[in-house]
Structure formats: structure tokens, C-alpha cells
Amino acid sequence: MRLSRKIEECFFKVLMILSTCFILLILAIIIYSIFEKGIRSMSWEMVTRIPEGGYYYGKGGGILNAILGSLTLAFGATILAFFLGLPVALYINVFLIRHKKLVGLIRFLLDLIWGIPSIVYGAFGFSLMVFFGLQTSLLAGILTVSLFILPIMIRSMDEILRTVPIGLQEAAYALGSNKSETAFRIFTRQSVSGIITAVLLSFGRAIGDAASVLFTAGYTDNLPNSLLEPVATLPLSIFFQLSSPVPEVQARAYASALVLTLIILLVSLFSRGVGKRYHKTKINF
Numbered sequence: 020m021r022l023s024r025k026i027e028e029c030f031f032k033v034l035m036i037l038s039t040c041f042i043l044l045i046l047a048i049i050i051y052s053i054f055e056k057g058i059r060s061m062s063w064e065m066v067t068r069i070p071e072g073g074y075y076y077g078k079g080g081g082i083l084n085a086i087l088g089s090l091t092l093a094f095g096a097t098i099l100a101f102f103l104g105l106p107v108a109l110y111i112n113v114f115l116i117r118h119k120k121l122v123g124l125i126r127f128l129l130d131l132i133w134g135i136p137s138i139v140y141g142a143f144g145f146s147l148m149v150f151f152g153l154q155t156s157l158l159a160g161i162l163t164v165s166l167f168i169l170p171i172m173i174r175s176m177d178e179i180l181r182t183v184p185i186g187l188q189e190a191a192y193a194l195g196s197n198k199s200e201t202a203f204r205i206f207t208r209q210s211v212s213g214i215i216t217a218v219l220l221s222f223g224r225a226i227g228d229a230a231s232v233l234f235t236a237g238y239t240d241n242l243p244n245s246l247l248e249p250v251a252t253l254p255l256s257i258f259f260q261l262s263s264p265v266p267e268v269q270a271r272a273y274a275s276a277l278v279l280t281l282i283i284l285l286v287s288l289f290s291r292g293v294g295k296r297y298h299k300t301k302i303n304f
Contacts, residue, residue, distance in 0.1 A: 053273060053276050053280055056273035057273035057274040057275075058277065059270060059273075059274075060267075060270040061277060062274075064081055065081040065082060066081055066082065066083060067081060068080050068081035068083055069081065069084045069240055069241065070082070074240070074268075075259055075265075075268055076265055076268065077263075080240075082251075082253070082271075083242070084239065084240055084241060084243075084251040085251040085253045086282075087243055088242075088250040089226050089251075089252045089253040089254075089279070091243050092157060092160050092161055092164060092226075092232065092250060092252060093226035095157075095161040096160075096161045096164035096167075096168060096225045097165075097218060097221050097222045097225055099161060100165045100168050100172050100221055101221075103165070104169055104172040104173040104176060105176060105214070107173050108173050108176040108177045108180055109180065109206055110202075111125060111126075111177055111180075112177065112180040112206065113198050113202040114202075126174070129170045129173055132170040133171055133174060136230070137228050137230040137231040138231070138233075140231045141163060141234045141235060142234065143163070144162065144234065145234035145235060148234075148235065154237075154249075155235060155236060155237030156235075156236070156246060156247045156248055156250070157236060157245070157246050157247075157248065157249070157250040158247060159235040160231075160235045160252075161246075163232065163235040164228065164232060165225075167225070167228065167231045168221040168225050171220060171221050172217050172220075175217030175221070176213070176214055176217045179210045179213025179214060179216070179217065180206055180213075182210070182213075183209050183210060187205060188201055188205065188206075191205050215290050216290070218290070219287055222286060226282065227254060228254065229255050229258060232254075236249060236250050237250065238251050238255050253279045253282075254279070256272075257276055260272035260275060
């Protein structure tokens with residue numbers, strides 16, 4: 020029995036190591052491909068100028084409109100989803116904690132909504148635009164993307180809030196705190212690092228998605244200056260450049276993908292740093 024257990028343990032250990040190495044290898048290949056192809060076409064002009072006439076046919080200009088548009092849309096959608104999602108996650112873990120069946124149903128529905136393709140959200144957002152007589156705009160894109168990332172943010176924060184010890188909640192009640200105070204003062208403080216991670220995950224999905232904004236945010240060569248006007252995004256910019264028959268423009272698409280990758284990387288590092296600093300402050304306190 021001991022020998023068979025050792026063989027089984029060794030087998031699964033090797034399997035996990037191989038799986039980890041395979042995933043890391045695929046990730047490294049993707050990142051190397053983007054950097055190797057994108058760095059050739061990267062230039063200061065590309066990230067500081069908007070497209071000029073005929074940009075997608077090899078003329079001059081850059082993707083500043085898409086960079087600022089993606090950041091504006093992603094930040095707007097993430098902030099909106101955060102203010103809608105955090106109360107829901109707290110309500111599930113504080114007010115409904117004793118209703119196991121109801122909580123299980125809510126989590127199942129959120130997981131189900133999470134799995135809906137983003138193009139469906141885009142079609143839904145477009146239907147709402149048609150119903151209310153709206154045009155493609157930054158506002159429509161923000162609303163659609165916020166709906167898309169909302170279940171992701173709620174479930175991510177929900178999993179973090181579930182790790183808060185039940186004894187801490189009972190101690191707060193014993194000291195006279197009500198449920199709202201316990202939710203917003205105890206649970207959020209204990210889970211701030213995980214909440215930041217959930218926001219980061221949602222931001223990454225928001226800035227990298229193209230299908231949900233294809234019919235709602237539209238596209239323009241101008242900088243975003245109004246909520247009611249179309250806005251450019253990096254994913255759509257990459258798609259349009261890859262669709263160009265000009266090899267030079269196709270090479271610019273990899274540079275745009277490199278910019279998108281670097282943005283997500285910088286936001287990730289910043290969020291990790293903020294989470295670690297807050298965690299150390301909490302411990303010292």
C-alpha cells in the first residue's frame with residue numbers, strides 16, 4: 020500500500036510539474052511573439068499621435084486615440100462594476116450567509132452569466148441602444164462592458180470574502196456592530212488585497228475585449244471627448260490593422276498588441292504593490 024501511494028504521489032507530482040511547465044511555455048511563446056514582432060514597429064510617433072488619413076493603408080499617424088479610448092472605457096466600466104458588485108458580494112456573505120440554498124443559487128446564476136460570450140453582451144447592448152434610440156458612444160460601451168465584467172467582479176470578490184473567518188463576524192456582532200458596519204468596515208478591510216485582484220481581473224477583461232464594444236462603442240480616429248460620441252479601442256484597432264492588406268500596417272498591429280500587453284502589465288504591478296502595502300499596514304496596525 021505504501022509503495023502504491025508513493026507511486027501515485029510521484030505520478031501526480033510529475034503531472035503537475037509538466038502541466039505547469041507547459042502552461043508557462045505557452046505563455047512565454049505568446050509574450051515573446053508579441054514583443055519580438057511588435058518592438059520592430061514600435062515608435063514614439065505611434066503612441067503619441069492619432070491616425071492620419073489613410074493610416075490603415077500605410078500612411079502616418081498612431082494609435083493614441085485607441086490607447087486613451089481603451090483606458091477611458093475600461094476604467095469607466097470597472098469603476099461602475101465595482102460600485103455595483105461590491106455591495107452584492109457583501110450582501111451575499113453577510114446578510115444571506117445563513118441562507119445556504121439561496122446563496123448557492125445566486126452563485127450558480129452568476130457563474131452561468133459569467134460564461135455567456137461577450138458578443139452576446141454586445142448584441143444585448145446594441146438592442147438597448149436601438150430601443151432607446153441611442154447611437155454608438157463611449158457611454159454605451161461603458162454600460163455594456165460593465166455588464167460584461169459585473170459577474171466576474173462579483174464572483175471574484177465573493178470568493179475572497181468567503182475566506183473571512185466566521186468568528187470575526189461574530190465578534191463584531193458581539194461588540195455591537197450591525198450587519199452594514201460589519202460588511203463595509205470588517206469584511207472590506209480584511210479582503211482589500213483580494214478585492215484589488217478582482218478589480219484587476221475585471222479591468223483586464225474590460226480593456227482586452229472587442230466583441231462587446233464592436234456594436235456599442237463604435238470606432239473613431241478622434242480622441243475621446245464626450246460620453247455621447249464613438250470611441251476607439253485597442254482591440255478593434257488591432258483587428259482593423261490586421262485586416263489591412265498592407266504588411267506595414269499588419270506589423271503595426273503587433274505593436275498595438277504590445278502596447279495593450281504593457282498596459283495590463285503595468286496595472287497589474289501597480290495593483291499588486293498597492294495590495295501588498297495595504298496588507299503590511301494592516302498587519303502593523
